[in-house]
Amino acid sequence: MATAAVSAERENYLNKEYGIRSWLLTTDHKRIALLYLVSITFFFFIGGFMALLIRLELLTPAGDLVLADTYNKLFTMHGQIMVFFFLIPSIPATLGNFLIPMMIGAKDLALPRINLLSWYLYIAGGALMLYAMVEGGVDTGWTFYTPLSTAFSNTHVVEAGLAIFIAGFSSILTGLNFVVTVHRMRAPGLTWSRLPLFVWAHYATSVIQLLGTPVIAITLVLVVLERTLHLGIFDPNLGGDPLLFQHLFWFYSHPAVYIMILPAMGVVSEVLACFSRKRIFGYGAVALSSIGIAVIGFIVWAHHMFVAGISLYSALVFSILTYLVGVPSAIKVFNWTATLYKGSISFATPMLYALGFIGLFTIGGLTGLFLASLGLDVHVTDTYFVIAHFHYIMVGGAVMGYMAGLHFWWPKITGRMYPEWWGRLAALIVFIGFNLTFFPQFILGYMGMPRRYWQYPPEFQILNVMSTAGSTILAVGYLLPMVYFMWSLRYGKVVGDNPWGAAGLEWKTSSPPPTFNFDETPEVTWEAYNYDQIPVPKEAWLEQ
Amino acid sequence: MSEHVMSSKMYYGIWITLMVLTVVTAAVSFIDLGPFNTIVALSIATFKAILVVLFFMHVKYASEKLTKLVIASALFFLVLLLSLSMIDYLTRYLA
Numbered sequence: 001m002a003t004a005a006v007s008a009e010r011e012n013y014l015n016k017e018y019g020i021r022s023w024l025l026t027t028d029h030k031r032i033a034l035l036y037l038v039s040i041t042f043f044f045f046i047g048g049f050m051a052l053l054i055r056l057e058l059l060t061p062a063g064d065l066v067l068a069d070t071y072n073k074l075f076t077m078h079g080q081i082m083v084f085f086f087l088i089p090s091i092p093a094t095l096g097n098f099l100i101p102m103m104i105g106a107k108d109l110a111l112p113r114i115n116l117l118s119w120y121l122y123i124a125g126g127a128l129m130l131y132a133m134v135e136g137g138v139d140t141g142w143t144f145y146t147p148l149s150t151a152f153s154n155t156h157v158v159e160a161g162l163a164i165f166i167a168g169f170s171s172i173l174t175g176l177n178f179v180v181t182v183h184r185m186r187a188p189g190l191t192w193s194r195l196p197l198f199v200w201a202h203y204a205t206s207v208i209q210l211l212g213t214p215v216i217a218i219t220l221v222l223v224v225l226e227r228t229l230h231l232g233i234f235d236p237n238l239g240g241d242p243l244l245f246q247h248l249f250w251f252y253s254h255p256a257v258y259i260m261i262l263p264a265m266g267v268v269s270e271v272l273a274c275f276s277r278k279r280i281f282g283y284g285a286v287a288l289s290s291i292g293i294a295v296i297g298f299i300v301w302a303h304h305m306f307v308a309g310i311s312l313y314s315a316l317v318f319s320i321l322t323y324l325v326g327v328p329s330a331i332k333v334f335n336w337t338a339t340l341y342k343g344s345i346s347f348a349t350p351m352l353y354a355l356g357f358i359g360l361f362t363i364g365g366l367t368g369l370f371l372a373s374l375g376l377d378v379h380v381t382d383t384y385f386v387i388a389h390f391h392y393i394m395v396g397g398a399v400m401g402y403m404a405g406l407h408f409w410w411p412k413i414t415g416r417m418y419p420e421w422w423g424r425l426a427a428l429i430v431f432i433g434f435n436l437t438f439f440p441q442f443i444l445g446y447m448g449m450p451r452r453y454w455q456y457p458p459e460f461q462i463l464n465v466m467s468t469a470g471s472t473i474l475a476v477g478y479l480l481p482m483v484y485f486m487w488s489l490r491y492g493k494v495v496g497d498n499p500w501g502a503a504g505l506e507w508k509t510s511s512p513p514p515t516f517n518f519d520e521t522p523e524v525t526w527e528a529y530n531y532d533q534i535p536v537p538k539e540a541w542l543e544q
Numbered sequence: 545m546s547e548h549v550m551s552s553k554m555y556y557g558i559w560i561t562l563m564v565l566t567v568v569t570a571a572v573s574f575i576d577l578g579p580f581n582t583i584v585a586l587s588i589a590t591f592k593a594i595l596v597v598l599f600f601m602h603v604k605y606a607s608e609k610l611t612k613l614v615i616a617s618a619l620f621f622l623v624l625l626l627s628l629s630m631i632d633y634l635t636r637y638l639a
């Protein structure tokens with residue numbers, strides 16, 4: 001039965017050519033997206049495994065599972081792998097790569113070979129990171145703070161720093177490609193004000209990737225040079241300043257959070273509109289708030305340094321600026337909520353993740369304002385409060401958005417549907433597991449449990465046990481989709497071009513799409529999210 | 545396309561200028577100019593960077609709006625990085 005379906009299938013990007021060569025030398029944005037998807041999933045499970053080991057160690061107050069040095073390496077490499085080899089490329093390099101050309105009615109990205117090069121750079125960086133890991137790892141924290149990283153650590157700082165340097169270029173090239181593509185390749189009639197919000201979000205993300213990433217890349221090179229050649233950039237004995245490292249590091253690494261969260265916001269806008277059958281409320285405000293976040297996100301970085309010894313006057317300035325970034329974020333949340341109002345809502349899997357995103361991102365964002373206030377920040381700096389805050393943004397936000405997008409576009413990518421019941425179950429497990437893991441950490445942090453410690457006083461144990469229990473539930477929630485996505489490749493129900501009845505050009509071509517996406521270049525005569533003109537499909541997966 | 549507006553002679557000329565300036569930077573570092581040590585080194589470095597951007601990166605002959613937009617935003621963010629960092633450095637030791 002499956003064979004009959006395959007032989008009747010029209011030519012698409014998956015069955016056009018077969019063999020390893022056709023994948024490793026491809027310049028098709030859709031195939032490169034899948035190369036990225038497989039690679040980042042690999043790193044996600046490595047980083048996730050380290051997280052489980054960390055949580056297992058913290059099950060008891062004593063440091064009894066791993067050595068203290070090993071623990072340092074575990075949280076360092078968990079952070080480095082998750083941030084630089086999973087979260088940064090997650091949505092842009094997979095869904096962005098796959099969808100942006102289709103959403104704008106183009107045959108491919110503007111620079112297809114640069115796109116392939118970016119994947120090879122990612123793999124080269126990833127390989128070097130793995131090498132650093134098996135050689136013994138790094139223990140500086142993912143932040144590489146000097147003078148620990150330059151003068152005192154005797155672990156593989158040079159390899160890890162260069163690995164991230166290389167992977168940084170893959171990120172720059174992805175951003176470059178998106179900027180050029182969105183400017184140059186839009187279909188006739190597709191004006192900026194008709195672009196899907198997913199594209200707007202990726203455009204803003206690309207600006208950060210292009211302008212921020214070079215700074216961290218060169219900063220890590222300076223760390224490597226100071227470590228090997230004893231330059232005096234960060235060493236006060238030679239006239240350097242260790243805080244300069246933190247300025248340069250956070251100039252990229254605060255906006256990097258928006259590299260992770262903006263694309264997720266783009267996904268949420270698409271999914272919310274589709275499963276409420278409504279145009280996004282305040283389209284223009286949501287689109288421009290992406291640009292607002294990208295720009296304001298660049299002028300808040302020193303909120304990571306309030307207790308590090310920067311001047312009080314600059315701390316005041318950065319505190320106020322940090323509050324500002326709450327404005328465009330809130331604009332998005334309010335407009336999404338207004339979109340739901342009087343919508344015809346169905347709770348399909350992507351929608352469950354998108355709704356989860358809104359709630360968890362809001363908690364993450366609001367606790368970020370706690371940290372922006374100078375007084376409270378002194379109390380909770382470097383505690384589990386900070387850990388909980390940024391995991392609400394990065395896991396509760398970015399990963400939820402990634403999962404929403406993966407489910408939403410899975411039928412477009414593969415031509416087959418994942419099992420909807422299992423999808424909803426996994427979404428529920430992820431939500432419960434996530435909150436059980438990270439909410440107790442807010443309380444732990446407020447009570448004073450520092451981050452990066454291997455042992456803790458016995459009175460913190462109950463909350464830590466809850467957190468560890470949550471992390472195992474979360475792990476199940478992530479393994480389930482892994483299993484049923486694979487299952488669906490063979491056994492999933494074959495779907496038509498537009499199984500959700502969604503707006504957007506990507507749904508007007510076949511599933512999976514042909515190599516050049518469209519048989520003829522589409523002409524756009526309608527506004528984005530014209531759900532009043534699209535009939536609701538009567539599909540099983542939309543039933544309540 | 546505006547690819548070949550420059551002669552190879554000019555490329556070599558600029559390359560030699562860059563090399564000479566590198567030697568000058570190294571030479572100057574042996575002379576103690578007091579507070580001007582950093583200023584001189586940074587001025588030479590900035591001048592070299594401008595040469596590279598204008599000629600090797602073809603920015604002097606760029607006519608595309610998009611290219612200009614990219615350059616303008618890059619400069620804008622560089623100014624943000626420098627000026628906001630300076631808020632810290634200039635006021636860190638005020639009582």
Ligand SMILES: [Cu+2]
Binds near residue numbers: 253254300301303304
């Ligand atoms: Cu930040």
